[in-house]
Amino acid sequence: MPSRYSDAPPIVGRRAPRVDLRSILAANPFVAAPMDGYSDYPFRAICRQCGAGLTFTEMIPAIALTFGAKDARRRVRVHGGDEPLAIQIEGSKPDVMARGAAMAQDAGAHIIDVNAGCPSRRVTNGGAGAALLSDLELMARILRAVRDAVSVPVTLKFRSGPSTGHLVIEEVARMAQDCGIEGLTLHARTRTQGYRGKADWTHIARLVERVDLPVIGNGDVIQGEDGLRMIQRTGCTGVMVGRGAIGNPWLFGELLAAWKGLPPPPRPTRAQWLATVLDHYDRMTDYLGRDPELAARLFRKHLSRYTRGMRGAVSLRRQLASVLNRPSLLAAIHAVLADEGPADAMDQPMPEPDEPGFLVPEG
Numbered sequence: 364m365p366s367r368y369s370d371a372p373p374i375v376g377r378r379a380p381r382v383d384l385r386s387i388l389a390a391n392p393f394v395a396a397p398m399d400g401y402s403d404y405p406f407r408a409i410c411r412q413c414g415a416g417l418t419f420t421e422m423i424p425a426i427a428l429t430f431g432a433k434d435a436r437r438r439v440r441v442h443g444g445d446e447p448l449a450i451q452i453e454g455s456k457p458d459v460m461a462r463g464a465a466m467a468q469d470a471g472a473h474i475i476d477v478n479a480g481c482p483s484r485r486v487t488n489g490g491a492g493a494a495l496l497s498d499l500e501l502m503a504r505i506l507r508a509v510r511d512a513v514s515v516p517v518t519l520k521f522r523s524g525p526s527t528g529h530l531v532i533e534e535v536a537r538m539a540q541d542c543g544i545e546g547l548t549l550h551a552r553t554r555t556q557g558y559r560g561k562a563d564w565t566h567i568a569r570l571v572e573r574v575d576l577p578v579i580g581n582g583d584v585i586q587g588e589d590g591l592r593m594i595q596r597t598g599c600t601g602v603m604v605g606r607g608a609i610g611n612p613w614l615f616g617e618l619l620a621a622w623k624g625l626p627p628p629p630r631p632t633r634a635q636w637l638a639t640v641l642d643h644y645d646r647m648t649d650y651l652g653r654d655p656e657l658a659a660r661l662f663r664k665h666l667s668r669y670t671r672g673m674r675g676a677v678s679l680r681r682q683l684a685s686v687l688n689r690p691s692l693l694a695a696i697h698a699v700l701a702d703e704g705p706a707d708a709m710d711q712p713m714p715e716p717d718e719p720g721f722l723v724p725e726g
């Protein structure tokens with residue numbers, strides 16, 4: 364059976380035209396974050412539909428790319444319409460990172476992003492991710508190797524430092540510029556902080572002062588006004604949104620409206636919400652090789668986020684294991700919608716979602 368999205372074939376092997384990060388962010392400063400286990404192509408497509416400009420892939424281990432691992436190959440594939448796209452790679456060996464970057468470029472990446480922020484032990488035990496914040500010399504070697512391996516822009520996503528008592532914002536700023544990096548994303552927390560506490564946006568302002576590069580600020584953007592507030596307070600060029608967009612991609616439209624000085628767009632109606640949730644699931648089925656059961660299993664975490672703040676959300680979460688395919692997904696969704704109101708009220712707006720702060724990556 365032909366894919367529903369056969370008009371958006373993969374463009375593996377086609378080099379992307381060179382992009383300018385500053386121009387991308389000037390047109391739309393709102394960026395969908397790399398999130399392992401979430402920001403695959405279907406999620407990115409939904410975020411774009413709702414207003415995201417630039418999107419990032421989940422992190423891809425460079426070593427897995429060079430081995431041709433199935434999951435890495437799926438993650439690196441660039442789909443038509445998914446642009447501009449930053450492909451994020453992680454690793455601690457400069458030569459492997461260089462090879463991984465070249466492969467990501469061949470797959471069609473517009474930007475190669477190097478991960479120096481992931482605090483998960485799975486990543487830091489091998490010296491990658493946030494472990495690089497404690498070895499800036501290695502970070503510099505990786506950035507140079509990646510820079511030399513590709514012709515598309517290379518960017519770096521990092522945290523403020525290994526710990527609150529040891530920030531490396533200035534050092535990374537200087538080093539990244541020296542290495543020919545074309546943009547920086549700062550998640551304004553430290554490695555030891557993990558996802559606790561609040562992101563300290565003054566760190567983003569400090570970085571902006573130190574570099575002549577576009578800076579994407581990141582951390583705790585969860586409401587429509589937060590984006591403009593971050594730009595005004597820090598002077599950042601772009602705003603990256605992670606957890607706030609999971610289950611609430613409409614946040615991008617709210618951020619854009621506030622940035623343009625427009626009134627907040629209405630919340631999606633129940634009918635629009637349902638259409639988006641099903642579109643997301645159908646895209647996942649396609650993405651995963653038309654395997655509805657795998658798609659249903661992986662979609663459960665999205666579904667529990669789409670329904671946060673709804674009356675039936677708690678009972679839905681208890682029944683998530685019974686979501687096995689499209690019919691059982693639809694049954695679960697209709698049960699939650701029935702708790703919200705009569706079936707003929709599909710033109711009613713959905714409620715505001717709860718705070719997303721409890722979502723912490725595994726590892």
Ligand SMILES: Cc1cc2nc3c(=O)[nH]c(=O)nc-3n(C[C@H](O)[C@H](O)[C@H](O)COP(=O)(O)O)c2cc1C
Nearest residue numbers: 396397398399421422550582583584604605606724
């Ligand atoms: C589930 C999850 C997975 C993540 N995976 C990645 C990743 O692959 N690469 C990365 O650089 N950051 C990753 N992050 C961090 C986010 O990109 C972002 O920096 C962080 O969530 C803070 O932004 P937020 O407050 O908007 O969520 C992840 C975060 C979450 C919650």
